[in-house]
Structures are given as C-alpha cells and as structure tokens.
Amino acid sequence: MSAAGAADPRSVKVNLTAGTGMEIEWKDGHRSSYGFTWLRDACPCAMCDDERAKSGRGIGQPAALAPGALPMFKPAPKPLKAEPVGKYAIKFQWNDGHELGIYSWQFLREHCPCAECGSGGAQVPAPASSQAQ
Numbered sequence: 492m493s494a495a496g497a498a499d500p501r502s503v504k505v506n507l508t509a510g511t512g513m514e515i516e517w518k519d520g521h522r523s524s525y526g527f528t529w530l531r532d533a534c535p536c537a538m539c540d541d542e543r544a545k546s547g548r549g550i551g552q553p554a555a556l557a558p559g560a561l562p563m564f565k566p567a568p569k570p571l572k573a574e575p576v577g578k579y580a581i582k583f584q585w586n587d588g589h590e591l592g593i594y595s596w597q598f599l600r601e602h603c604p605c606a607e608c609g610s611g612g613a614q615v616p617a618p619a620s621s622q623a624q
C-alpha cells in the first residue's frame with residue numbers, strides 16, 4: 492500500500508524562535524504538528540534507536556527515570572538549527588549537541604502524533620497494528 496504523495500509535505504514550518512515545534516501540511520491536505528520534545532525523543536538515528544530499544548521506549552516516548560535516580564534538570568529540547576536533507580527529510584541540530592537524526596517525511600508522516608492518526612493520541616481506540624518490536 493503506497494499512498495503516493497501522502498508523505499510529501501506541501502509546507503513545513505519550524506517554529507525555532509517560538510520553540511513550539513514543527514508543523515507540516517501534507518500534499519493530501521493532512522496537517523501534523525510535532526513538539527520539539529516529541530521530535531527529540533523520536534530521533535531516528537541509530538544511537539537513539541538503540542537506546543530506545545534497550546529501554547523499551549517507543550518513538551517519541553520520553554526516557555523514564557532509572558529507579559532511584561534523581562530527576563536532573565534538563566532544558567527542554569529545542570533545535571538550534573533545522574535544515575532540509577535533499578528532498579526527502581529534515582534534520583535538526585539540538586541544543587544538547589545531538590544532530591545525527593534524519594527525519595524523513597515518510598517517517599514523520601508515519602508517526603504523525605495527531606489524534607486522527609493515532610500514534611500519539613491516547614483517546615483513539617485503534618488496535619495496535621502489527622508493530623514488530
């Protein structure tokens with residue numbers, strides 16, 4: 492099943508100064524908005540992927556504190572810079588120095604956190620489809 496064009500953005504807005512997140516309007520008219528915290532926790536690079544797999548987190552899920560660990564102050568994730576990667580992706584240079592993640596439009600569309608798409612909305616009773624872990 493390939494919905495041609497669905498993973499092509501018509502417009503992309505990264506609210507760097509406001510620090511609120513990224514908004515994408517897709518060619519099929521769907522709109523997605525991603526908070527920077529979500530995006531940082533969803534970083535698709537091999538390192539973050541590995542870290543998520545080890546701690547059993549999903550895309551965009553914040554790291555849980557280790558039992559007994561003291562909550563440390565961490566500034567909210569925010570990109571210092573965002574730049575396009577070819578025609579297919581965007582990458583961020585985060586304020587914690589990380590910049591390995593390449594967020595393809597397809598990845599972002601697949602993980603659209605809106606309630607309608609369901610990957611981030613708790614109120615959607617969609618059955619968890621075959622997501623191999």
Ligand SMILES: [Zn+2]
Pocket residue numbers: 534535536537538539540589591592
């Ligand atoms: Zn990463």
Ligand SMILES: [Zn+2]
Pocket residue numbers: 521522523603604605606607608609
């Ligand atoms: Zn959506």
